[in-house]
Amino acid sequence: MKRPPIERCLPRWPRHCPQPRRCSHWACRRGPWLANDLGLYDRNGVAVDTRPLSSGVEALDLVQSGDLDLGASSAFAFVSRAIHDPGLCVYATISASRTIQLLARADRVGEGAQALRGKRIGVTFGAATRFFLWQYLALAGVSEDEVTLVDLKPAEVTVAMVDGTIDAGIVWEPHATNIRNSIDSGLIEYPEQSDQHYYFTLQGRCDLAETKPDQLRRVLNALVQAERATIDDPSRAQAVFAQRFGLEAGDASAIWAKHTLSISLPQDLLYLMELQAKWRASTGLDPGSTLNVLERIRTEPLARVAPNSVQIIR
Numbered sequence: 001m002k003r004p005p006i007e008r009c010l011p012r013w014p015r016h017c018p019q020p021r022r023c024s025h026w027a028c029r030r031g032p033w034l035a036n037d038l039g040l041y042d043r044n045g046v047a048v049d050t051r052p053l054s055s056g057v058e059a060l061d062l063v064q065s066g067d068l069d070l071g072a073s074s075a076f077a078f079v080s081r082a083i084h085d086p087g088l089c090v091y092a093t094i095s096a097s098r099t100i101q102l103l104a105r106a107d108r109v110g111e112g113a114q115a116l117r118g119k120r121i122g123v124t125f126g127a128a129t130r131f132f133l134w135q136y137l138a139l140a141g142v143s144e145d146e147v148t149l150v151d152l153k154p155a156e157v158t159v160a161m162v163d164g165t166i167d168a169g170i171v172w173e174p175h176a177t178n179i180r181n182s183i184d185s186g187l188i189e190y191p192e193q194s195d196q197h198y199y200f201t202l203q204g205r206c207d208l209a210e211t212k213p214d215q216l217r218r219v220l221n222a223l224v225q226a227e228r229a230t231i232d233d234p235s236r237a238q239a240v241f242a243q244r245f246g247l248e249a250g251d252a253s254a255i256w257a258k259h260t261l262s263i264s265l266p267q268d269l270l271y272l273m274e275l276q277a278k279w280r281a282s283t284g285l286d287p288g289s290t291l292n293v294l295e296r297i298r299t300e301p302l303a304r305v306a307p308n309s310v311q312i313i314r
Contacts, residue, residue: 059072071204087207094223099259102133123149134283174255220302269297
């Protein structure tokens with residue numbers, strides 16, 4: 001039996017004015033886009049308005065303002081907001097990724113972290129890149145006081161690298177590829193992320209599971225099906241991804257290889273989020289702050305859809 005339109009809408013809207021569930025994810029968060037382009041939201045009976053945004057920081061802005069129900073960001077960006085907003089919760093990770101890259105203009109900066117002293121580095125302050133830059137410099141014995149940090153959106157880092165406003169920038173894909181394709185003077189690439197991955201998380205208000213449980217379940221189920229599609233037919237999934245973002249096959253393949261699409265709640269997410277919260281407190285970004293990470297992860301909605309994908313032990 002065909003479901004009435006209201007079950008595909010946001011309950012907050014009048015019954016005579018149906019609206020789709022609103023989500024936002026940028027290019028490298030491929031799961032939500034694949035679910036859209038493979039028709040999986042429709043198959044699960046949920047209308048989703050998926051919006052491209054410049055970063056997870058922007059997505060969090062819109063979730064907090066109520067303009068979005070769900071947003072995608074790095075776990076780091078989530079932590080930076082959750083410390084100050086007790087109403088934000090994570091419902092799943094949507095990717096484990098290794099896409100962060102620190103690049104410098106070869107005509108301005110030499111090899112090695114020591115060469116970054118006295119240079120201007122573009123970084124998005126509320127994003128995971130801020131943490132990885134600090135970690136890379138600290139391990140190399142370079143204090144952040146010895147460089148000038150410039151707070152820029154990811155796309156702005158590319159522009160500033162090209163026009164010479166900054167000497168180096170730390171971004172994620174596809175922005176790193178855009179920089180490589182835009183700088184003719186050569187680039188120095190630093191191994192700032194080492195062998196570590198970071199998580200993209202799907203977050204919303206903590207009461208979302210109570211106020212809109214059916215819609216949330218359908219969205220999560222579509223995302224789990226998108227994950228399976230990348231396993232069952234990886235060539236098709238990658239082609240859909242490349243077409244969506246207008247990427248050349250080689251660039252799409254390179255970006256694809258740096259992501260593990262996984263709709264899950266892994267145990268090490270707790271450790272990483274706790275580490276990042278402690279780092280923010282110890283470095284003075286959020287002095288004296290604490291965050292009970294376990295309270296901010298809602299395991300029940302995903303457990304109802306894919307119980308084996310929840311590894312967090314309470």
